[in-house]
Amino acid sequence: MEIIPAIDIRGGRGVRLAQGDYARETVFGDDPVALAQRWVAQGATRLHVVDLDGAREGRPVNHAIVARIARAAGVPVQVGGGVRTLDDALAYCDAGLARVILGTAAVEDRALVAEAATALGAALVVGIDARDGMVMTRGWLQSGDVSALELGAELARLGVGRFVYTDIARDGMLQGMNAAALVEFQRAVGGAVIASGGISAVADVEAAARAGAEGAIIGAALYAGKLTLADAQRAALVASQAGPA
Numbered sequence: 001m002e003i004i005p006a007i008d009i010r011g012g013r014g015v016r017l018a019q020g021d022y023a024r025e026t027v028f029g030d031d032p033v034a035l036a037q038r039w040v041a042q043g044a045t046r047l048h049v050v051d052l053d054g055a056r057e058g059r060p061v062n063h064a065i066v067a068r069i070a071r072a073a074g075v076p077v078q079v080g081g082g083v084r085t086l087d088d089a090l091a092y093c094d095a096g097l098a099r100v101i102l103g104t105a106a107v108e109d110r111a112l113v114a115e116a117a118t119a120l121g122a123a124l125v126v127g128i129d130a131r132d133g134m135v136m137t138r139g140w141l142q143s144g145d146v147s148a149l150e151l152g153a154e155l156a157r158l159g160v161g162r163f164v165y166t167d168i169a170r171d172g173m174l175q176g177m178n179a180a181a182l183v184e185f186q187r188a189v190g191g192a193v194i195a196s197g198g199i200s201a202v203a204d205v206e207a208a209a210r211a212g213a214e215g216a217i218i219g220a221a222l223y224a225g226k227l228t229l230a231d232a233q234r235a236a237l238v239a240s241q242a243g244p245a
Helices: 032-041 051-056 065-071 086-094 104-108 111-121 150-155 177-188 204-208 229-242
Strands: 001-010 015-016 023-031 047-053 077-080 098-103 125-132 134-137 142-147 162-167 194-198 213-220
Touching: 001 032, 001 051, 001 065, 001 229, 015 032, 023 032, 032 047, 032 065, 047 051, 047 065, 065 086, 077 125, 086 098, 086 111, 098 104, 098 111, 104 111, 104 125, 104 134, 104 150, 111 125, 111 150, 125 142, 125 150, 125 213, 134 150, 142 150, 150 162, 150 177, 162 177, 177 194, 177 204, 204 213, 213 229
Parallel strands: 001 047, 001 213, 047 077, 077 098, 098 125, 125 162, 162 194, 194 213
Antiparallel strands: 001 015, 015 023, 125 134, 134 142
């Protein structure tokens, strides 16, 4: 299981939000590119970048910064936040991004999902962000009025082969992940799932690996020093080799 450090961008800076709340922001660096290079220097094999301004405004706001990260990182980078059209997604691919994540657009426009699955292939990822089992959209500010399990299964049938599943209630709180919800989602979609939200200890990494997650996105725990990248990678390797619980 791949450990993927997160870099969330707002106002040109690297930040983290508690439970997706824009009023509960912690700044971790004025230069997101430097943050990216820091994680790669520590052994990251992939980076997860979120344009928080884009998620809120419905368009890629920090495209230039994200493109700089992709050029400077030297490892594959995936991006989400404000990608609402196929042109947005293709522009990121042209800028060197390895994967592009559709979130709100995947909830609101199934035709776009099917089109993107054909055009992007393995570069397409759908982000399912859930609060109490229900999908949230538009920067986690609005309910999508559909359950995460139902939406995930439907999009898998449309050709989506990889998902990021985020439990909003756990995100940025350093209180552990919701392993049971991850297992349920994994079963519903049957494809590759990257776990996100609340992964803050070795036990969470192990639980994600045992649940069959392809990857685990970690943000607040790494920035706060509660979990090191090396320890997370070691735990992922051991748990993955041990197989499901």
